[in-house]
Amino acid sequence: MTMTVDNLSQILKEKLTSSFGKSLEDATTKEMFQSICLTMKESIHANWQMTQQTYDEKESKQVYYFSMEFLLGRLVESNLLNMGMLNLYKETLLSLGFDPEDVFREEHDAGLGNGGLGRLAACFLDSLASLQLPGHGMGIRYKYGLFQQKVVNGYQVELPDNWLKDEYMWETKRGDKAIEVRFGGTVETTVDNGHLQFHHHDYERVLAVPYDVPIVGFDNNTVNTLRLWSAESTTNHFHFHSSRGHDYYHYLDYKRSIEKISEFLYPDDSYYEGKILRLKQQYFLVSAGLQSILHRYKKRNKPLEQLSEHVVIQINDTHPTLVVPELMRLLMDEEKLGWDEAWSITQKTVAYTNHTTLSEALEKWPEEMIKTLFPRLYLIIHEINERFCKMLWYDYPELREKIPEMAILSYEQVHMAHLSMVGSFSINGVAKLHTDILKDRVMKPFYTVFPKRFNNKTNGITHRRWLLNVNPKLTDVISQAIGTDWIHQPGQLTDLIPFATDSAFQESIAKVKHENKVKLANFIKKQYDLTIDDQSIVDVHIKRLHGYKRQLLNLFHIIHLYNRCLEDPSLDLIPRTFIFGAKAAPGYSFAKQVIKLINAVAEKVNNHPDISSKIKVVFLENYSVSLAERIIPAADLSEQISTASKEASGTGNMKLMMNGALTIGTLDGANVEIGELVGTENIFTFGLTSDEVFHYQREGEYRARDYYNNDRRLRNVMDLLVNEHFSGDDVEFKDIFYSLLYNNDEYFVLKDFDSYIHAQSRVQEAYQNQSDWLSKSIVNIAQSGMFSSDRTIQEYANDIWKIKPTTIGNLIIK
Incomplete structure (x- = not known):
């Protein structure tokens, strides 16, 4: 019917x-x-x-995507x-x-992620189901998300993101599939018939209860699973003694300590207890997920030696790295396989995606902490390290001097990225440039040892959410021009290229963009009582607040324009609305100061009687998937200005491109591939290249103070930070000032300032010719199909996972 x-x-x-x-x-x-x-x-x-x-029934090979984040957004639409x-x-x-x-906004964004890493995982799940590929997610059911961001007097204030205060309509609790996860204790070693046996005693038991979320495929019958684990206590393993009345209160303390494991996304790890909790989270996910996978696999009555023919485990960044030793533990201790058998199975089953070149993000944990929390895993990690280092010593004599920096255990640290690379069959980067940097620099010794494991899989986004859903009018305009086949085959968006100079098509694109600007302007007026010009250039910088993402460079350009307007009130500027959306990690004081500075500059600019008609600055609080869905369709300019070599890929650049925004960016991450596709005339690039950044870092030739002293524009901008202009005193923003001059500007903001200013001038000039601008916009939309996550996932499926589509029967109810 x-x-x-x-x-x-x-x-x-x-x-x-x-x-x-x-x-x-x-x-x-x-x-x-x-x-x-x-x-x-x-x-x-x-x-x-x-x-x-x-x-x-079909014994389909299945992939399980382990990730600490799945930034789903709302699922109803x-x-x-x-x-x-x-x-x-x-x-x-x-x-x-x-x-x-x-009605749709009654659904809260699921608090299961922070930024690009989590949103990528969500897009991947969508593409897996939409391509009818057998693939599922494994994550944690956090009670509270990262945090709810409020801006009070310009400062970020963090409040609990209690996204589960109302029933989450999409989840189904599977209490019958709960799994025990063990922490701490001691390991006793015995010998039985010449074989070592390991016995775990006095451990802390935690119950991992799965909550399953269906992942619905597009225009098919496939519904895959995102399994989220919740840490729950059990009285079964807590001993009450009637003679000790205080045991009841001990139980409450025990219960509270258990539930903390799945309470917060990314607990603050700047102190010891926070590190312990974060590490517990990682093992909790890994152990529960692996046990459930093996349990399901064994029901097929297949030999464990064939596990890799039926299962692939993809670890999303280093957070789930304990998959490697935990799978070894399960195969050896629970399934009684020998080391060589277990290691062969593990290496053929686990694949690793790297998402960063930042050394601080390549996780390292204190050796003693691993030993205390996971005594059996520590023994396994130690053995993996011994065997790996011995292999390097004998098989790669040219790398002997590098063994300390390649070891998994070194200088009393466990190097998780090293463990991931040694224990997996595939190591992939997420953009061509990023993968080249991994192979040539960051992980060069490992590339020497494992050259066949390294490969590139440029990130992607699901065009269903980020175009069809968020921008239905643009979708209709595209389909009227080239038909609807592109919806299933987004690569066919290139059929739009002949329309780039078509005046009628340009007019349709311009009309949709303006309507989206009006909607965004109405939202900002309602939420912030701020009127923005819906005819202005909407200049968007929306991503996690971090030094390398350089919101500060964007802000310096805004202050520069502000100074120019003060010097020359008659300055001819196309009105520009600068929109920021970002959260700073609670313990990251520099990033939080940048948020305060953005709001301080906004206060000055937006209330200036002459300048406010030319420039508006808006910081939209509590950046989220749902907020991004409001902003992206209205954007004209996409700020992708990270320090070259620091952004692995980026996906915001792809979402904005797909909705017709032009990119202003460095040659970093996927910006490089965007530029190659659209041509240099349809993107605004600037700044140092990754090779130049590496040169400065290696040679130590960069002196930030020289740029401050020799560029009057830059000096005028920076002096406003410490002369009370944007605050009531001269110390409010001194840490930003000093980080640039006295810490020598780690992310080359001052070095790239001049190049960025010139690129922004090219933006101003290009926007004056609307026909030319719209042509550039259409070319960007036309080439954006390359960045559909369908393409990315198909490459993973073909090259790494070796999985094939499985057709599901007709819909039962629709």
Whole structure:
């Protein structure tokens, strides 16, 4: 039966009555949202069950994507879009007197991620299901997300992100599949028939309870699984003694300590207890996930020696690295395999994605901490290290002097990236430049030893969410021009290239962009009581706040324009709205100072009687997937200005490009590949190259003070930081000032300032010719199909995972 507005209206009314005892007239938007979810889940769950059954029957090889983050955003619109029912539900809601946007926004963004790493994982899950590939996620069900950001007097204030305060409509608790995870204790070694046996005693037991979230494929019947683990206590392993009344309170302390493991995303690890908690989280995910995978695999009655023929475990960055020793432990201690057998299986099953060249992000943990928390794993890591170092000594004599820097255990640290590379069959970077840097510099010795393991898989984004869902009018304009095949094959967006100079098509693109600007301007007016010019250039810098991402360089350009306007009130500038969205890690004081400075500059600029008509600065608090969905369709200019060599890939650059924004950026990460596709005339590049950055770092020739002394524009900008202009005293921003001059500007802000100013001048000049600007915009949209996560996942599937599509039968209910 084909669903109609009348049919669906009746179904939703009945659901309101049966679930909430409410009539349509009395129902709240939240109750309507929940009724929609309950209705959708009937068909989703039927197909979910069918998907798992089909994978089992066909013995499909499956990939499990381990990640500490899955930044899902809201799923209601995404699921409806993938089910082909989004427009029907919108029409039905309108007919029932509800605003669809108000109803859909009743869903809180799931607090399961922080930034690009987590959003990438979410896009990958979407593409896996949409390509009918057997692939699932493994993560943690955090009770609280990173934090809810409020801006108070210009400062970032962190509040708990209690995203689970209302029922999460998409999850299903699987209490019957709970798994025990063990921490601490001691390991006793015995010999049985000539074989070493390891016995774990006096450990802390934690119950890992899975909550499964369905991942709905686009225009097919596939529903894969994101399994999220929650740490829960159990009285079964806690001894109460009636003669000791205080044991009850000990139990409460025990219960609290257990639940902390899955309470917060990224606990503060600047102190010892925080490090312990973060490391516990990582092992909790790894152990629970692996145990569940092996349990499911063994039900197939296949030999463990064939595990890699049926299962792939992809670890997303170094956080889940303990997959390597934990899989060894399970195979040896639980399944009684020998070392060589277990090591062969592990190396053939585990694959590793690196996401960074930053040394501080390549995790290292104190050896003693690993030994205390995971005594058995420590013994395994120690043995892996001994065997690896011995292999280097005998097989690679030219690398002998590098063994201390390549070792997994060295200088009382456990190097997680080294463990990942040694214990996996594939090591991939996430952009061509990033992979080259890994091979040629950051991980060059490992590339010498394992050249066949290294490969590149340039990141991607799901065009279904980031174009079809967030920008439906642009989607319609594209489809009217080239048909709809591109929706399933986003590479066909290149068919738009002949339309780049078509005046009628340009006019349609311009109309959509302006409508999106108006929507964003209305949102900003409502939320912040700030009026922005919907005809202005919307200049967008939305990403995690970090020194290397250089929000400060963007801000210096804004202050420079502000100074020029003060010097010459008649200065001819195209009105520009600068939009920032970013969270700073709670313990990262420099980044938090930059947020304060952005807001201080905004206060000055936005309230200046002459300048505010030319420049507006807006910091949108609590940056999230849902906020990005509002901003990106309205953007004209995409700020991708990280210090060259520091951004592995970036995905915000891809989302903005896909929605017609032009990129201003360094030759870093995927910016390089964007530039190669669109041509130098359709991107604004500037600044040091990665080779030049490495040269300065190696030779120590860079002197930031020289640039301050020799560039009057730069000096005028920086002096405003310490002369009370943007604050009530001269010390508010002194740490920023001193970090640039006295710490020698680690991220080359001052060095790239002049080049960036010239690039921004080219932006101003290009925007004056609207036909030319729109042509550039259309070329960017046309070439953005390359950055669909469908392409990325297909490359993973073909080159690394060796998995193939599995067709699921017809929909049971739709």
